[in-house]
Amino acid sequence: MRPGVDKSLEHLVEAVRSEVENGKAGKHRDGRAVRWRFRSATPADLPRIRALLSSAGLPLAGFDSQPKRFLLAFRGNALAGCALLERHARAALLRSVAVAKRERGSGLGGAMVRELLARARAERLRVVALLTTTAAGYFPRFGFQRVSRARVPAALKATAEFTGACPATATVMRLDLERTRRKRTKA
Ligand SMILES: CC(C)(COP(=O)(O)OP(=O)(O)OC[C@H]1O[C@@H](n2cnc3c(N)ncnc32)[C@H](O)[C@@H]1OP(=O)(O)O)[C@@H](O)C(=O)NCCC(=O)NCCS
Numbered sequence: 210m211r212p213g214v215d216k217s218l219e220h221l222v223e224a225v226r227s228e229v230e231n232g233k234a235g236k237h238r239d240g241r242a243v244r245w246r247f248r249s250a251t252p253a254d255l256p257r258i259r260a261l262l263s264s265a266g267l268p269l270a271g272f273d274s275q276p277k278r279f280l281l282a283f284r285g286n287a288l289a290g291c292a293l294l295e296r297h298a299r300a301a302l303l304r305s306v307a308v309a310k311r312e313r314g315s316g317l318g319g320a321m322v323r324e325l326l327a328r329a330r331a332e333r334l335r336v337v338a339l340l341t342t343t344a345a346g347y348f349p350r351f352g353f354q355r356v357s358r359a360r361v362p363a364a365l366k367a368t369a370e371f372t373g374a375c376p377a378t379a380t381v382m383r384l385d386l387e388r389t390r391r392k393r394t395k396a
Contacts (some may be wrong), residue, residue: 235315238313247281247324249281250276250291252273254276261288264309265308267307270370270373271295271370275295280294280324282321290312290321291306291321292318294328294329294337295370297364297368299333299335300362302370303337318347319350326352326384326386337384338356340370340371341380345382348382352389361383
């Protein structure tokens with residue numbers, strides 16, 4: 210086989226492998242199996258992320274501060290969901306978790322949150338916090354607990370979401386990764 214052909218085949222195999230590895234399966238509300246492709250965002254994705262966040266009623270302030278840390282989910286070419294793990298030192302803010310209305314209830318929100326929490330663990334972050342006015346009942350399934358603002362690391366309290374995008378009445382939630390890591394090590 211010629212070296213050029215060999216190289217392009219290698220790329221094709223890599224693309225297929227990454228597609229399979231990054232794919233997530235779910236079940237649509239109507240019972241059909243669905244599959245989403247995950248990838249990190251690039252700055253060029255910001256306009257469609259903005260559109261998805263707006264349609265989900267989520268705040269836009271500061272959403273574009275760490276574009277490459279956005280996780281995007283696609284069905285075909287359509288953006289089905291997004292979620293951001295905004296990192297500040299050894300802590301992160303989980304924000305902008307949005308699923309397109311037609312995709313809701315199929316497990317996509319959960320798949321994105323779990324993926325980002327796995328990344329937070331891989332990065333050995335200590336704490337992940339979030340603010341929500343709409344989904345305080347959703348996040349406990351991932352281990353988040355309601356806390357007062359005082360229990361949030363200072364670096365997160367200085368973020369655009371904390372300082373203005375979310376109202377002071379928003380629910381604050383926290384997941385202590387250090388503690389869960391210690392529990393796992395003991396077990
Ligand atoms: C919240 C959201 C991301 C969930 O995504 P999803 O893909 O529909 O959720 P999943 O399929 O993973 O999970 C479905 C489950 O979550 C529950 N759920 C969904 N949205 C919820 C909410 N706002 N509050 C409490 N529970 C919720 C469903 O009732 C369902 O419960 P069940 O498993 O007991 O049947 C999505 O509804 C959304 O984009 N909402 C608008 C934006 C928002 O509020 N984002 C969160 C704040 S950052």
